[in-house]
Amino acid sequence: MRVIVTGGAGFIGSAVVRYLVLEKGYDVLTVDALTYAGCEASLKEVEGRNTHQFLHANICDRAAMDAAIAGFRPDRIMHLAAESHVDRSITGAADFIQTNVVGSFTLLEAARAYWNGLEGDAKTAFRFLHVSTDEVYGSLGDEGLFEETTPYDPSSPYSASKAASDHLAKAWQRTYGLPVVVSNCSNNYGPYHFPEKLIPLTILNALEGRKLPVYGKGENIRDWLYVDDHARALDIIIERGTPGETYNVGGRNERRNIDVVLRICAVLDELVPTDTPRTNLIEYVTDRPGHDARYAIDATRLENELGWRAQENFDSGIEKTVRWYLENQWWWQPLRDQYDGQRLGLDSAPA
Ligand code: NAD
Numbered sequence: 386m387r388v389i390v391t392g393g394a395g396f397i398g399s400a401v402v403r404y405l406v407l408e409k410g411y412d413v414l415t416v417d418a419l420t421y422a423g424c425e426a427s428l429k430e431v432e433g434r435n436t437h438q439f440l441h442a443n444i445c446d447r448a449a450m451d452a453a454i455a456g457f458r459p460d461r462i463m464h465l466a467a468e469s470h471v472d473r474s475i476t477g478a479a480d481f482i483q484t485n486v487v488g489s490f491t492l493l494e495a496a497r498a499y500w501n502g503l504e505g506d507a508k509t510a511f512r513f514l515h516v517s518t519d520e521v522y523g524s525l526g527d528e529g530l531f532e533e534t535t536p537y538d539p540s541s542p543y544s545a546s547k548a549a550s551d552h553l554a555k556a557w558q559r560t561y562g563l564p565v566v567v568s569n570c571s572n573n574y575g576p577y578h579f580p581e582k583l584i585p586l587t588i589l590n591a592l593e594g595r596k597l598p599v600y601g602k603g604e605n606i607r608d609w610l611y612v613d614d615h616a617r618a619l620d621i622i623i624e625r626g627t628p629g630e631t632y633n634v635g636g637r638n639e640r641r642n643i644d645v646v647l648r649i650c651a652v653l654d655e656l657v658p659t660d661t662p663r664t665n666l667i668e669y670v671t672d673r674p675g676h677d678a679r680y681a682i683d684a685t686r687l688e689n690e691l692g693w694r695a696q697e698n699f700d701s702g703i704e705k706t707v708r709w710y711l712e713n714q715w716w717w718q719p720l721r722d723q724y725d726g727q728r729l730g731l732d733s734a735p736a
Pocket residue numbers: 391392393394395396397398416417418419420421422423424442443444445464465466467468469470484488516517518519547569570571572573574579735736
């Protein structure tokens with residue numbers, strides 16, 4: 386199996402690449418522009434394998450995408466490259482429109498040209514997976530879950546740009562027959578998560594005795610999924626999913642942001658004891674504009690039709706994640722140094 390993964394040097398993309406290369410034994414070409422969020426070090430575990438190649442390229446560059454696809458001849462394309470940080474989309478939306486909308490369009494066109502030239506079984510078996518977020522559905526009240534049929538109602542420039550790209554992906558299937566499957570997932574956490582996002586930011590600030598910023602009263606609810614569970618889901622969706630269909634991915638792990646922060650403090654206090662509890666570092670900050678109150682995914686379709694189940698429970702997943710950050714300072718310290726002093730990660734609704 387030959388798979389192109391765009392955004393493979395990012396948080397989820399690198400988990401997907403590790404899973405496909407190390408667990409599934411696939412040949413993988415990672416395509417990544419190495420923006421501030423992309424980090425080749427996240428691919429250390431597949432470095433030097435002859436089943437993994439890395440291409441430094443931008444998905445907005447049609448000639449580069451044509452050449453990459455023609456040269457590698459993939460059976461599958463998994464499209465994860467995106468600008469993903471909600472706060473950054475509020476202060477500078479242009480990159481989000483460029484990569485998430487124009488870049489997705491460019492990649493869909495390059496994939497379509499390649500697929501048109503395929504024949505027989507290769508053409509029938511080819512799949513394009515467009516990886517997206519549950520944020521496209523907007524915000525929930527106290528009740529209910531996002532289903533695949535929930536109408537789109539994005540709140541932030543980030544989620545609006547992802548919604549636009551989801552529509553493009555579906556239109557390329559309906560109009561041109563390109564075998565596209567779309568996935569919409571809840572918030573991920575785990576190793577190699579860029580230090581601007583809520584969970585890694587809280588772990589690292591707490592470790593260094595710095596303030597732990599929490600938006601509003603910390604009551605916004607997210608449905609957390611361990612990143613390796615997402616990687617496995619994406620492989621199952623592209624393998625068994627029906628072109629033209631959408632699959633929601635979520636771990637049934639709803640947590641208030643403040644409870645996530647409290648849990649991290651408890652784990653750290655146990656693993657690296659200090660004189661005062663780390664909860665003293667919590668600082669409530671002015672809420673983000675357009676901050677969605679609650680996200681929660683109904684993943685019944687993925688579970689019943691495709692046989693996926695989340696394996697990691699939230700408490701053990703958080704502990705694993707904290708331990709990973711404690712043991713892998715080589716990875717996060719350079720990123721943190723680079724961005725220190727900037728307003729980092731007051732993002733309780735990461736992509
Ligand atoms: P990330 O920001 O960690 O990684 C994005 C990667 O894309 C980086 O390696 C970056 O260098 C690369 N990239 C950005 N612009 C590019 C361009 N123009 N050309 C090529 N590469 C480019 O993001 P992530 O959290 O790993 O998210 C991956 C995907 O999953 C995104 O599409 C995101 O919308 C989606 N998603 C994320 C979450 C989450 O909780 N993080 C949840 C659901 C869906």
